[in-house]
Amino acid sequence: MGRHDLVVLAGLLALSILPPFLTDYLERVITSALLLASLALAQNILLGYTGYPAFGSVAFFGVGGYVTAVLMKDLSLPFPLALLCGTLFSGLLALLIAPPVMRLKSHYFAITTLALQLALGELVANLEVTGGAQGINLPIYRGPGGYLIFYYLFWTLTLVAFLINAYVERSTFGYALKAIREDEVAAETLGVNTLLFKTASFTLMALITGCSGGIYAYWITYIDPTSMFDPVLSVKMFVALLMGGVGTVGGPVAGAFVLEVVSETLWGQFPRVHGLILGLLIVLIVLIIPKGIWRRR
Amino acid sequence: MSLLVVRDVFKSFGGNVALKGVSFSLGEGEILGIVGPNGSGKTTLLNVLSGTVRQDKGSVFFGGKRVDRLSPHVRARMGIGRTFQITRLFSNLTVLENVLVPLHYGGPGSDGKRAEEILGMVGLLHMKDVKAGSLSLAQRKRLELARALSLNPRLLLLDEVFAGLNPVSVREILDLLRRIHSETGVAMILVEHVLKALFQITRRVIVLSEGRVIYEGEPEGMANSEEVIKAYLGERYEAFRGKGP
Numbered sequence: 001m002g003r004h005d006l007v008v009l010a011g012l013l014a015l016s017i018l019p020p021f022l023t024d025y026l027e028r029v030i031t032s033a034l035l036l037a038s039l040a041l042a043q044n045i046l047l048g049y050t051g052y053p054a055f056g057s058v059a060f061f062g063v064g065g066y067v068t069a070v071l072m073k074d075l076s077l078p079f080p081l082a083l084l085c086g087t088l089f090s091g092l093l094a095l096l097i098a099p100p101v102m103r104l105k106s107h108y109f110a111i112t113t114l115a116l117q118l119a120l121g122e123l124v125a126n127l128e129v130t131g132g133a134q135g136i137n138l139p140i141y142r143g144p145g146g147y148l149i150f151y152y153l154f155w156t157l158t159l160v161a162f163l164i165n166a167y168v169e170r171s172t173f174g175y176a177l178k179a180i181r182e183d184e185v186a187a188e189t190l191g192v193n194t195l196l197f198k199t200a201s202f203t204l205m206a207l208i209t210g211c212s213g214g215i216y217a218y219w220i221t222y223i224d225p226t227s228m229f230d231p232v233l234s235v236k237m238f239v240a241l242l243m244g245g246v247g248t249v250g251g252p253v254a255g256a257f258v259l260e261v262v263s264e265t266l267w268g269q270f271p272r273v274h275g276l277i278l279g280l281l282i283v284l285i286v287l288i289i290p291k292g293i294w295r296r297r
Numbered sequence: 298m299s300l301l302v303v304r305d306v307f308k309s310f311g312g313n314v315a316l317k318g319v320s321f322s323l324g325e326g327e328i329l330g331i332v333g334p335n336g337s338g339k340t341t342l343l344n345v346l347s348g349t350v351r352q353d354k355g356s357v358f359f360g361g362k363r364v365d366r367l368s369p370h371v372r373a374r375m376g377i378g379r380t381f382q383i384t385r386l387f388s389n390l391t392v393l394e395n396v397l398v399p400l401h402y403g404g405p406g407s408d409g410k411r412a413e414e415i416l417g418m419v420g421l422l423h424m425k426d427v428k429a430g431s432l433s434l435a436q437r438k439r440l441e442l443a444r445a446l447s448l449n450p451r452l453l454l455l456d457e458v459f460a461g462l463n464p465v466s467v468r469e470i471l472d473l474l475r476r477i478h479s480e481t482g483v484a485m486i487l488v489e490h491v492l493k494a495l496f497q498i499t500r501r502v503i504v505l506s507e508g509r510v511i512y513e514g515e516p517e518g519m520a521n522s523e524e525v526i527k528a529y530l531g532e533r534y535e536a537f538r539g540k541g542p
Contacts, residue, residue: 172401175390179398182387188369189347189379190444191403 090210245292
């Protein structure tokens with residue numbers, strides 16, 4: 001890890017002792033930022049290190065959320081077990097579809113994942129078990145810690161995703177992914193089983209994204225296809241990643257927090273035109289610092 | 298027993314037939330040159346041998362085993378290393394990391410000492426921490442060689458390794474190839490346009506034209522082969538020569 005990444009790690013660790021000093025509003029903003037950071041870190045493994053942009057990775061967010069919700073509602077499974085199942089199911093789905101999907105490259109791959117997101121959204125909207133377009137209501141969490149539990153769940157997930165990214169950055173596993181990103185044909189001719197590593201990268205991304213979806217479902221207690229397979233969430237996640245720096249360990253976290261804070265501030269100050277100002281800011285940031293705040297070393 | 302046996306290999310891309318029944322064999326430690334005009338199928342042949350392109354018909358045996366249905370990474374692990382006509386380095390990785398990847402995944406394991414030995418052999422040890430993307434063309438070619446050597450190869454496929462280099466660099470790479478051959482005994486196939494350099498390292502060449510082998514033998518014999526002259530200079534030249542004094 002570089003110096004910048006250690007700063008982000010220190011910041012993340014500091015967040016664990018911050019809640020007693022936070023208002024409910026700030027707690028919610030940071031929880032949202034952590035959610036976004038976890039998604040951006042997951043995407044970073046696939047896009048940043050392996051070079052494959054999954055525009056529709058939010059598909060796994062929806063799958064994780066829905067599996068968690070259905071298991072809690074229909075089978076009355078406790079949340080931890082339902083979340084574990086939702087996470088594993090997302091990973092399993094990725095593992096199954098990776099062999100054909102990961103043979104596609106660049107924009108073909110990106111659009112295929114987007115199609116997966118839209119198709120799964122439609123499927124969920126038409127299934128009885130998922131409550132169709134009506135969605136699913138979940139019981140409100142009334143255990144110890146109250147809603148702070150979701151802050152810590154997203155914090156833990158973000159920390160784990162951060163450490164996975166740090167591992168990828170320095171390990172031989174990461175070398176294989178980076179070799180694929182740099183030149184897949186060359187990597188193959190140098191002994192890298194590219195399909196295996198691309199599948200591993202895709203599955204890791206899906207596991208983290210699915211877990212995030214599961215926590216989110218219980219946090220907001222009501223889910224429907226529109227909110228769980230939301231293309232806007234994909235866009236926000238990509239913006240956070242681009243702002244922070246693709247292919248860096250700390251970048252996705254920094255990008256997520258900057259985007260969330262700027263977005264919330266603009267929302268408060270300019271409720272009517274905040275979307276317009278945010279859009280302009282994003283264009284400016286990408287033009288001025290195209291490699292992100294955490295410039296790739 | 299031959300190290301490599303290529304039997305009746307065909308490959309077409311749409312309506313363009315790149316290889317039309319190419320056959321040849323290569324002995325353990327032998328150096329073979331493959332020449333031919335642009336578009337004659339030389340690079341396609343190397344791609345078929347390394348597995349990045351699959352042939353339509355025919356077979357390839359390496360070390361007595363049929364390999365033509367195996368993935369490129371499996372062939373690499375069996376000891377087939379290659380370089381590319383236009384270098385394909387991992388530009389954002391350091392020179393050392395470029396060598397560690399094949400050492401770990403295709404060779405004996407990611408051993409930093411072995412990586413440095415290989416970089417020392419190709420004269421890039423002093424640049425091990427430099428990003429590969431910032432190397433000069435000659436250095437890029439050396440690094441591609443180093444990566445291929447990391448596989449502990451029994452066969453090196455070198456695609457236009459002298460192309461674009463100045464005479465000094467050509468001589469340096471030539472010396473390097475000679476040293477690699479004498480130290481490791483690796484067999485080599487060189488696809489090459491720089492015939493002067495090629496003929497200094499090999500005594501056996503194959504000439505390809507429109508996907509067919511039109512000459513196989515010593516370099517000196519090429520100049521007397523009517524088919525080779527026709528392939529390089531055209532049928533009109535051949536007719537003109539026939540009418541000459």
